[in-house]
Amino acid sequence: MSEYLLDVKNLSIYFFIQEGTVHAVNDLTFTLKPGETIGLVGETGAGKTTTALGIMSLVQSPPGMVVDGQIVFEGRDLLKLSEAEMRKVRGSKISMIFQDPMTSLNPVIPVGDQIAEVLLLHENLSAADARIKATEMLTKVGIRPERAKEYPHQFSGGMRQRVGIAIALACNPLLLIADEPTTALDVTIQAQVLELMKALKVEFNTSLIMITHDLGIVAEICDKVAIMYAGSAVETADKYELFRNPKHPYTIGLLNSIPDIEKDEESLKPIKGLMPDPMNLPGGCPFHPRCDHATSRCAEVVPPRVEVAKGHFVKCLLFEEGGA
Amino acid sequence: MNDILMDVKNLKKYFKTKKGPLHAVDDISFQIKRGETLGLVGESGCGKSTTGRVILKLIEATGGEVIFEGEDVLKLNKKDTRTFRENAQFVFQDPFASLNPRMSISQIISEPLIINKKAADKDDLMKQVRKLMDTVGLALRLENVYPHELDGGRRQRVGIARALALNPKFIVHDEPVSALDVSIQAQVLNLLGDLQKELSLTYLFISHDLGVIKHVSNNIAVMYLGKIVEMSDYKSMFLAPEHPYTKALLSAIPVPNVDITRERIILEGDVPSPINPPPGCRFYGRCFQRKDSCKDIDPELKETTPGRFVACHVVNEGKA
Numbered sequence: 212m213s214e215y216l217l218d219v220k221n222l223s224i225y226f227f228i229q230e231g232t233v234h235a236v237n238d239l240t241f242t243l244k245p246g247e248t249i250g251l252v253g254e255t256g257a258g259k260t261t262t263a264l265g266i267m268s269l270v271q272s273p274p275g276m277v278v279d280g281q282i283v284f285e286g287r288d289l290l291k292l293s294e295a296e297m298r299k300v301r302g303s304k305i306s307m308i309f310q311d312p313m314t315s316l317n318p319v320i321p322v323g324d325q326i327a328e329v330l331l332l333h334e335n336l337s338a339a340d341a342r343i344k345a346t347e348m349l350t351k352v353g354i355r356p357e358r359a360k361e362y363p364h365q366f367s368g369g370m371r372q373r374v375g376i377a378i379a380l381a382c383n384p385l386l387l388i389a390d391e392p393t394t395a396l397d398v399t400i401q402a403q404v405l406e407l408m409k410a411l412k413v414e415f416n417t418s419l420i421m422i423t424h425d426l427g428i429v430a431e432i433c434d435k436v437a438i439m440y441a442g443s444a445v446e447t448a449d450k451y452e453l454f455r456n457p458k459h460p461y462t463i464g465l466l467n468s469i470p471d472i473e474k475d476e477e478s479l480k481p482i483k484g485l486m487p488d489p490m491n492l493p494g495g496c497p498f499h500p501r502c503d504h505a506t507s508r509c510a511e512v513v514p515p516r517v518e519v520a521k522g523h524f525v526k527c528l529l530f531e532e533g534g535a
Numbered sequence: 536m537n538d539i540l541m542d543v544k545n546l547k548k549y550f551k552t553k554k555g556p557l558h559a560v561d562d563i564s565f566q567i568k569r570g571e572t573l574g575l576v577g578e579s580g581c582g583k584s585t586t587g588r589v590i591l592k593l594i595e596a597t598g599g600e601v602i603f604e605g606e607d608v609l610k611l612n613k614k615d616t617r618t619f620r621e622n623a624q625f626v627f628q629d630p631f632a633s634l635n636p637r638m639s640i641s642q643i644i645s646e647p648l649i650i651n652k653k654a655a656d657k658d659d660l661m662k663q664v665r666k667l668m669d670t671v672g673l674a675l676r677l678e679n680v681y682p683h684e685l686d687g688g689r690r691q692r693v694g695i696a697r698a699l700a701l702n703p704k705f706i707v708h709d710e711p712v713s714a715l716d717v718s719i720q721a722q723v724l725n726l727l728g729d730l731q732k733e734l735s736l737t738y739l740f741i742s743h744d745l746g747v748i749k750h751v752s753n754n755i756a757v758m759y760l761g762k763i764v765e766m767s768d769y770k771s772m773f774l775a776p777e778h779p780y781t782k783a784l785l786s787a788i789p790v791p792n793v794d795i796t797r798e799r800i801i802l803e804g805d806v807p808s809p810i811n812p813p814p815g816c817r818f819y820g821r822c823f824q825r826k827d828s829c830k831d832i833d834p835e836l837k838e839t840t841p842g843r844f845v846a847c848h849v850v851n852e853g854k855a
Contacts, residue, residue, distance in 0.1 A: 254717065255716050367805045369805060370805070397578035397579055398743070398784060399801075401787065401789075402787035402799065402802075403801055425789060426791035427788065427789030428789045430789060430790060430792060431790075450793055451793050454792060454793040455793065455794070464718060465717060465718065466791065468717045468718045468720065468721035469717055469721075469746065469791055470721075470746040470747055470750035471792075472749050472785075472788060479721040479724055481718055481719075481720075481721030481722040482721075485686055485688070
């Protein structure tokens with residue numbers, strides 16, 4: 212077996228709709244070792260969530276379809292599994308935390324029962340044992356066990372997200388996908404939830420895919436980062452390498468757009484223009500219309516994935532081997 | 536002329552609820568100098584949006600004074616309120632909800648001009664609209680499109696153009712960039728900064744994002760549960776926060792830099808309910824520096840060093 216828990220190779224996911232084809236994920240490649248955390252970073256429409264749903268085989272089809280690539284998890288290509296086999300993986304080996312804890316929990320079932328539900332499905336437990344395990348999980352995420360009988364609306368946003376984490380970790384998954392888990396929360400509550408996730412990740416020895424638009428969270432919690440733009444990872448590197456030595460013009464632009472609380476700058480250096488429409492991506496490098504370094508070649512050639520330093524991959528013609 | 540444009544004194548706004556009065560804004564005072572920006576920061580439910588709405592008379596205050604250019608706007612009659620509103624405008628958070636989907640961009644921007652009879656004729660109106668679109672960086676070809684055809688950043692520019700239409704002196708920005716992606720957020724923040732310089736505008740900038748607040752503000756006020764807990768110029772606020780809540784808030788921001796490690800203060804629990812708040816310091820339940828006396832006596836906002844105000848017994852005793 213390979214050293215990787217998850218090996219995503221050349222993944223492409225398209226949505227075929229009446230108006231045309233939406234290229235949501237394009238030739239995406241990244242890997243994840245056991246216990247590692249990768250941050251998928253990008254702006255709205257970069258394909259982060261579609262990637263997560265693709266790994267879970269939850270892309271709605273039709274109109275969505277994985278048109279190319281492999282998602283190798285524990286040595287098996289998830290794309291080749293039947294729905295019945297996939298159902299055994301989902302929730303037990305790979306589970307997910309969603310952005311909005313209000314809509315992802317069932318409003319008419321007590322939270323304890325919602326945690327017990329996954330346990331009943333995947334572990335060979337009696338209803339009574341599942342309930343006991345569920346209260347244990349609540350304690351682990353910092354909720355008093357007697358609140359197991361309460362409903363989601365009786366919890367605050369941060370507490371609800373803790374319930375989501377308890378459900379996701381109940382079966383001790385190998386891989387946890389967190390889709391913007393703290394975006395809906397206030398900063399002090401976000402700090403609590405991130406701290407909890409860090410501790411539980413170590414305790415459960417879970418690999419984590421952290422989907423976020425916040426580079427601060429990446430610096431905080433991740434081991435490595437994939438910067439996504441128009442459905443593709445334009446730059447992938449170890450966290451330290453990426454922040455100290457960013458290469459891709461988009462990564463640099465993104466870092467420059469954030470108001471830095473440590474520094475005192477007169478004006479921000481935003482990236483010009485807008486995200487391209489995934490139905491109508493520009494030819495060549497998808498970033499070239501917004502890029503300050505673009506040449507005429509950038510409009511024609513799709514940049515290959517080049518390893519500029521060990522484990523640091525960039526998709527940009529500036530770093531093409533033998534190129535400029 | 537007085538260089539303080541907006542002087543808010545003991546402003547209160549309580550909402551009636553079944554469980555008792557909700558103290559959304561509870562006795563806050565601040566001043567904004569002409570041409571400057573006061574950043575109002577705090578978490579959900581701390582009363583920052585209510586403050587912005589009350590001082591523009593979008594909702595009625597329960598008590599206090601809002602002195603704008605020497606006059607208490609809360610006492611103005613209907614006609615004078617209209618004049619005040621020409622001078623004081625509002626930019627909303629959600630550029631999806633704050634623009635009428637059935638009106639084209641030029642109709643949206645021209646509406647305040649028509650209502651206040653600021654255009655001599657149709658040509659003059661369109662001339663003014665085009666000038667405003669140009670000011671906020673909207674391409675003229677967009678004048679006949681509808682809001683749903685625009686992305687969030689452009690929509691927010693429409694909202695800004697509408698707010699600028701009547702040449703206001705003062706604008707309340709309520710989370711104007713929170714719904715935008717970072718690269719677009721930076722474009723809009725730069726625009727707001729440029730406009731402030733060009734048109735010598737005064738801003739009240741409301742946000743939960745401390746990075747954004749620091750970037751735009753001259754002074755910052757931190758709110759917690761309807762109260763201002765700390766107020767100072769932006770530099771000393773970030774270099775040396777004094778109130779324990781400010782300290783925790785600043786330490787909680789994830790910083791996009793791997794070479795800075797900061798000590799993190801994790802607060803216990805959630806923000807308590809503003810309905811029937813207990814006596815004493817509002818932050819008592821979550822404070823990591825609390826003393827017994829904090830539970831009973833509400834700390835006043837006191838000037839600890841010139842230009843710096845803190846409402847905390849522990850900090851104020853240390854200074855006394």
